[in-house]
Amino acid sequence: xxxxxxxxxxxxxxxxxxxxxxxxxxxxxxxxxxxxxxxxxxxxxxxxxxxxxxxxxxxxxxxxxxxxxxxxxxxxxxxxxxxxxxxxxxxxxxxxxxxxxxxxxxxxxxxxxxxxxxxxxxxxxxxxxxxxxxxxxxxxxxxxxxxxxxxxxxxxxxxxxxxxxxxxxxxxxxxxxxxxxxxxxxxxxxxxxxxxxxxxxxxxxxxxxxxxxxxxxxxxxxxxxxxxxxxxxxxxxxxxxxxxxxxxxxxxxxxxxxxxxxxxxxxxxxxxxxxx
Numbered sequence: 179x180x181x182x183x184x185x186x187x188x189x190x191x192x193x194x195x196x197x198x199x200x201x202x203x204x205x206x207x208x209x210x211x212x213x214x215x216x217x218x219x220x221x222x223x224x225x226x227x228x229x230x231x232x233x234x235x236x237x238x239x240x241x242x243x244x245x246x247x248x249x250x251x252x253x254x255x256x257x258x259x260x261x262x263x264x265x266x267x268x269x270x271x272x273x274x275x276x277x278x279x280x281x282x283x284x285x286x287x288x289x290x291x292x293x294x295x296x297x298x299x300x301x302x303x304x305x306x307x308x309x310x311x312x313x314x315x316x317x318x319x320x321x322x323x324x325x326x327x328x329x330x331x332x333x334x335x336x337x338x339x340x341x342x343x344x345x346x347x348x349x350x351x352x353x354x355x356x357x358x359x360x361x362x363x364x365x366x367x368x369x370x371x372x373x374x375x376x377x378x379x380x381x382x383x384x385x386x387x388x389x390x391x392x393x394x395x396x397x398x399x400x401x402x403x404x405x406x407x408x409x410x411x412x413x414x415x416x417x418x419x420x421x422x423x424x425x426x427x428x429x430x431x432x433x434x435x436x437x438x439x440x441x442x443x444x445x446x447x448x449x450x451x452x453x454x
Contacts (some may be wrong), residue, residue, distance in 0.1 A: 180232075180233070180234030180235050180236070180265070181204055181205065181228070181235050181236075182203075182204060182235070182236045182238075183202070183203060183204030183205050183206040183226070183235075183236070183237050183238070184202065184203045184204065184206065184237070184238040184239070184240075185200060185201075185202045185203075185206040185207070185208065185224070185237075185238070185239050185240070186200060186201050186202070186240045186241075186242070187199075187200045187208060187222070187224075187239075187240070187241045187242070187249075187251070188200065188241075188242045188244070189220060189241075189242070189243045189244055189247040189248075189249040189279075189281075190244040190247055191218075191244060191245065191246040191247040194217060194218060195217040195218065195220075196217070196218055196219060196220040196247040196248050196249060197211070197220065197247075198211045198220050198222055198249060205226060205227045205228050206224070206225075206226055206237060206239070207224070207225045207226075207227070208222045208223065208224050208225070208251075209222065209223040209225060212449075212450060214447055214449075214450060215444075215445075215447045218248055219248045219249075219250065219444075219447075220247075220248070220249050220250070221249075221250045221251075221252075221449050221450070222249065222250070222251050222252075223251075223252055223253065223254055223449070223451055224239070224251055224252070224253050224285070225253070225254060226253075226257070229255070229258060230257070230258030230259065230260050231257075231258065231259055231260065231267035231268075231269065231296070232260045232261070232262060232267060233262030233263050233264060233265035233266065233267055233295060234262075234265040234266075234267065235267045235268070236267070236268045236269075236270070237268070237269045237270070238270050239269070239270070239271040239272070240271075240272050240274075241271075241272070241273045241274070241281070241283075242274045242276075243273075243274065243275045243276060243279040243280070243281045243308075244276050244279060245276040245277050245278050245279060246276075246278045246279065247276075247279050247280075248279070248280040248281070249280075249281050249282070250281070250282040250284065250449065251281075251282070251283055251284065251285070252284045252285060252286070252449045252451060252452070253285040253286045254286070254451055255286050256286045256287045256288065256289045256423075257269065257285065257286070257287070257288045257289070258288075258289045258291065259288070259289070259290050259291060259294040259295075259296035259298075259332070260291050260294060261291055261292065261293040261294060261330075262293060262294055262295040262296075262330070264295070265295065266295045266296065266297050266333075267294065267295065267296050267297070268296070268297040268298075268299070269288075269297070269298050269299070270297075270299045270301075271283075271299065271300045271301070272300075272301045272302075272303070273300070273301070273302050273303070273310065273312070274303040275302075275303070275304045275305060275308035275309075275310060275376065276305050276308065277305045277306055277307040277308060277376070278307045278308065279305070279307075279308045279309075280308070280309050280310070280442065281308075281310045281311075281312075282310070282311050282312065282434075283300075283310065283311075283312035283313070284311075284312070284313060284434065284449070285313075286315075287315040287316065287317055287367075287423045287427060288314070288315065288316045288317070289317050289320065289423075290316065290317065290318050290319070290327060290330065290332050290348075291319070291320070291325070291327075291330075292319060292325055292326065292327055292328050292329055292330060292350075293328075293329045293330045294330040294331075294332070295330060295331060296330075296331070296332045296333070297332070297333045297335075298314070298316070298332065298333070298334055298335070299334075299335040299337075300312075300314060300335070300336050300337070301335075301337045301338075301339070302337065302338040302339075302374055303338075303339070304338065304374060304375065304376035304412075305376045306376045306377045307376055307377065308375070308376040309373070309374070309375050309376070309441065309442075310372075310373070310374045310375075311371075311372070311373050311434060311437055311438070311441070312371070312372055312374070313369065313370060313371040313372070313430050313434070314334075314336060314369070314370045315367065315368075315369040315370075315423060315426055315427055315430060316332065316334065316348075316367065316368055316369075317366060317367040317422065317423045318332070318348060318350070318356075318366045318367075319366055321366060321421065321422055322422065326366075327350050327366065328350055329350050329351070330349075330350050331347060331348060331349040331350065332346075332347075332348045333345075333346070333347055333348075334346040334347075334348065336370065336372075338374050338412065338413060341374075341410050341412050341413060342372075342374070342409060342410055342412070342413045342415075344370070362419055363403070363419065364421075365403065365419040365420055365421055366421060366422070367419065367420045367421065367422055367423050367426045368417070368418075368419055368426075369416075369417070369418045369419075369420070369426040369427070369429070369430050370415065370416070370417050371391075371415070371416040371417075371430045371433055371434065372413055372414065372415045372416070373387055373413070373414045373437055373441060374412060374413050375412045375413070376412070377412065378411040378412055379411055379412065379414075384408055384411065384414060386440050387408075387414045387437060387440055387441060388406050388407075388408060388414055390433070390436040390437055390439075390440040391406035391414070391416050391433045391436065391437070392406050393436070394429070394432045394433045394436050395416070395418075395429070395433070398428075398429050398432070399425060400418050400419075400420055400425055400426065400429050403418060403419040403420065404416065404417065404418035404419070404429060405417060405418075416430070416433055418430070431448070431452075434446070435448075
């Protein structure tokens with residue numbers, strides 16, 4: 179039996195405190211709000227108790243960040259797309275930021291098991307003055323367990339409407355994409371980190387964001403398969419390829435920390451669950 183779960187998470191700035199309220203349907207929750215930095219930044223952990231999706235399952239996540247509020251969401255473990263008997267499993271996330279809002283979307287990686295049929299969509303809506311740091315880290319198969327991605331496919335969709343759109347179909351039988359030097363070059367983990375804004379970045383600030391990312395990349399083991407670019411004046415994107423998740427996640431966390439300082443003059447205060 180397929181499960182359809184949904185979560186609506188709403189942040190509002192109230193007397194200097196970013197307050198999170200939520201409602202859910204089905205097996206999708208957020209844990210207690212935490213304030214490891216100060217009351218203006220609210221950290222939450224999003225939990226999907228079943229731990230994965232099979233064919234026909236759908237997760238709908240909607241996050242609304244009000245004017246001046248600052249939220250951060252992470253997850254306790256990987257999202258998993260399991261083997262499908264024929265139906266597609268889908269995770270659909272929409273992030274809406276009001277003027278002056280800030281948000282950090284930092285989930286754990288997504289693992290695509292052999293024979294999965296998966297769709298992963300992320301859509302951003304940013305008002306003028308809103309800013310967001312987020313990432314998407316996807317791994318195909320389980321190399322450490324000797325279980326390659328031999329069959330199945332993933333449809334990926336990342337969008338800031340009218341500004342930035344990335345769509346991909348990663349099929350296990352597409353050797354040209356997965357193994358070509360012009361594609362994933364035999365790597366099985368692809369990571370995308372982005373700094374997105376509701377209006378255009380001034381040239382000097384955009385260069386500052388790019389330089390901060392490139393300085394980290396230059397000192398990292400993945401420097402030959404990672405790079406930073408700005409496809410539009412509202413977005414800076416970092417992409418990395420790796421054989422497995424761990425080095426890609428490590429690089430993304432380092433750049434996230436650098437961007438927090440460069441973009442927002444904030445220290446790198448990781449969610450507590452990352453240390454567990």
